[in-house]
Amino acid sequence: MSLIVQRPGLLATIQDLGRLGYQKQGVVVGGAMDRTAARIANWLVGNEESEAVLELTLTGAELYAEQDCWIAVCGGDMGPVTDDLEPVPQWRPVHIAKGTTIRFQRCRSGCRTYIALAGGIRAPAVMGSRSTYLRGQLGGLEGRALRAGDRIEASKEAGMPITSGLRMSPSGKLKWPLWHAGGFAEAPEDTTVIRLMPGAHWDWLSERGKQDVFEGQYRIGASSDRMGYRLEGKTLELKPGMGELISEPVAFGTVQLPPGGHPIVLMADRQTTGGYPRIGEAATVDLPVLAQLKPGDVITFRRVSHREAERLLVDSELELEILKRAIQAKRMKRTTTGTDKG
Amino acid sequence: MNKTYDVSPMGDSCILFRLGEGIDECTHRLVMAAVGRIEADRFAGYVECVPAFASVAVYYEPAAVWRSRTPEEFACRSVYEIVLGRLTKLLDGLLQDAERFSDSPGRIVTIPVCYGGSFGPDLEHVANHCGLSPQQIIDLHSGGLYLVHMIGFAPGFPYLGGMPRQLAVPRRETPRAVIPAGSVGIAGAQTGVYPLATPGGWQLIGRTPVELFRPDADMPSLLQAGDRVRFQPITADEFDNWKAGEEGTA
Structure with missing residues (x-):
């Protein structure tokens, strides 16, 4: 099973769930920006959630199927179509016939699209992960973004194929089951609310600054990337005379306030430590939402207690576990008594 | 607790x-x-x-x-x-x-450094700023035993403590677009070694031929928090030989 990248779009990289255990050596965690979409895409094609997937950014890639393969497309909606302009359904397993080209267009909703390939994407594990870290030129395919001509191969043979209840596109190039995981594909609203826990240096903000955090609107700045989102809006004011900070660890979702007063939300490729005041941390459940926002989108922050954020996360993991089992059950349901391996 | x-x-x-x-x-x-x-x-x-x-x-x-x-x-x-x-x-x-x-010795890692010349374009500036000769800067810098407080900022980048106070120099007013990997520099009261080529405003006094970050090694970062570092002056020839030797074994 392999796909040829005919066009990479704005930025296409190989990602998994990140490089864990090496932060103390200064290595960023990285990994898929929208971890939920990446995990679900893998489940849909019968992979472990930690398999590598493709992450497309803003504008679409063009992929050519060298052989028949099963893929799942989750996350941002780039309106993928075949060369016959047949739409490729998202949030479900799709069988692509050999010789088909899939063209991803511009993001209609969201910002990042994830493509899982049954069997997982082959790439050498660097420090236990296949995630591409562009700044460090690590992981993925030679530590770089994908380019035209790259071959994306499955790392092992795909698990049991789905055989029952398949629907076929008019050209016969696409096949898919009727079930899907589309409940997770909610269209973002005009203004997205990100829940925020006050952080270690919350009290460094002036009273005015504290108010502004939750009352202001923030636009995702143009220079936002996988490392961090720069927020444009009201300048947040610190109390006068707050001291110097020594570098401390920072997390995915940490909101830093550099001099100048424009906050930065740290994302997947954040550095391991930072020296700016940390005014808060976004709730982990809202990170996939944030990951699907693009420059120009507007967010507001809503205060959430630590306990509430934690509860939301534990509940959401429970829901995802239920979804994962439902997908497994659907995938197992088959009419044949065949001898395929599985 | x-x-x-x-x-x-x-x-x-x-x-x-x-x-x-x-x-x-x-x-x-x-x-x-x-x-x-x-x-x-x-x-x-x-x-x-x-x-x-x-x-x-x-x-x-x-x-x-x-x-x-x-x-x-x-x-x-x-x-x-x-x-x-x-x-x-x-x-x-x-x-x-x-x-x-308190008595635990920790590892001592010696890092060879070719000071000055094209590897350390700011050595003269640092010497002038400190009112010392370039050789005195080299002696002071390589005479210290530095503690790796933490690794951060970039893969394998050590935050070193223990630089002699006389060596403190402000950062460059205009940062360089690229600082080559292995560069040894001073910024304020800190000294450090850049594992990867990055932009930066440090005053560069030398360069090491040793790779501080090797993604495929079991311990990718040469230095770990808690290590002690000693800088050992080497000549440009020794630098080249070191590089050639490393390539030979790669």
């Missing part, structure tokens, strides 16, 4: 222990002792821990921690409470123990 420790959540999946206020060796020893204990006894749901100058962050998976509750933990109302309980047990009496760490 000692009352002077400051513990707080960092988001919903990480807990931060502050073991001191500043950049000093005593705090550093506490940090290293804490990391040693946490890593030696990983609790269910533990992901990794990250030491810094005076703090340790411990990352965990809340759902996994919640699932792994023991009967004694059923009374806990939050994941944070459970994690705090588990870590408090581990770190109990750390302060007393840390005294014992």
Whole structure:
């Protein structure tokens, strides 16, 4: 099973769930920006959630199927179509016939699209992960973004194929089951609310600054990337005379306030430590939402207690576990008594 | 656990222990002792821990921690409470123990450096600024034994403590677009080595032929928090030979 990248779009990289255990050596965690979409895409094609997937950014890639393969497309909606302009359904397993080209267009909703390939994407594990870290030129395919001509191969043979209840596109190039995981594909609203826990240096903000955090609107700045989102809006004011900070660890979702007063939300490729005041941390459940926002989108922050954020996360993991089992059950349901391996 | 420790959540999946206020060796020893204990006894749901100058962050998976509750933990109302309980047990009496760490020697890593010339374009400037000769700068810089307080900023980048005060120089007014990998520089009261080519405003006084970060090695970062570093002056020829030797063995 392999796909040829005919066009990479704005930025296409190989990602998994990140490089864990090496932060103390200064290595960023990285990994898929929208971890939920990446995990679900893998489940849909019968992979472990930690398999590598493709992450497309803003504008679409063009992929050519060298052989028949099963893929799942989750996350941002780039309106993928075949060369016959047949739409490729998202949030479900799709069988692509050999010789088909899939063209991803511009993001209609969201910002990042994830493509899982049954069997997982082959790439050498660097420090236990296949995630591409562009700044460090690590992981993925030679530590770089994908380019035209790259071959994306499955790392092992795909698990049991789905055989029952398949629907076929008019050209016969696409096949898919009727079930899907589309409940997770909610269209973002005009203004997205990100829940925020006050952080270690919350009290460094002036009273005015504290108010502004939750009352202001923030636009995702143009220079936002996988490392961090720069927020444009009201300048947040610190109390006068707050001291110097020594570098401390920072997390995915940490909101830093550099001099100048424009906050930065740290994302997947954040550095391991930072020296700016940390005014808060976004709730982990809202990170996939944030990951699907693009420059120009507007967010507001809503205060959430630590306990509430934690509860939301534990509940959401429970829901995802239920979804994962439902997908497994659907995938197992088959009419044949065949001898395929599985 | 000692009352002077400051513990707080960092988001919903990480807990931060502050073991001191500043950049000093005593705090550093506490940090290293804490990391040693946490890593030696990983609790269910533990992901990794990250030491810094005076703090340790411990990352965990809340759902996994919640699932792994023991009967004694059923009374806990939050994941944070459970994690705090588990870590408090581990770190109990750390302060007393840390005294014992005071004599622990740690590794000493020697890093060869070719000072000045094209490898250290700012050596003259640093010498002028400090009112010393370039050779005196080299002697002072290579005479010190530096402590790796933490690795951060970039893969394998060591935050070193212990630079002689006379060597302090402000950063360059205009940062360089690219600082070559291996560059040894000074910024304020800090000295450091760049593992990868990056932009930066450090005053460059030399370069090492040694690779500080090797992604495919078992320990990718040559230096680890807690190591001591000594810089050893080498000539440009020795630098070239070193490089050639490394390529030969690669």
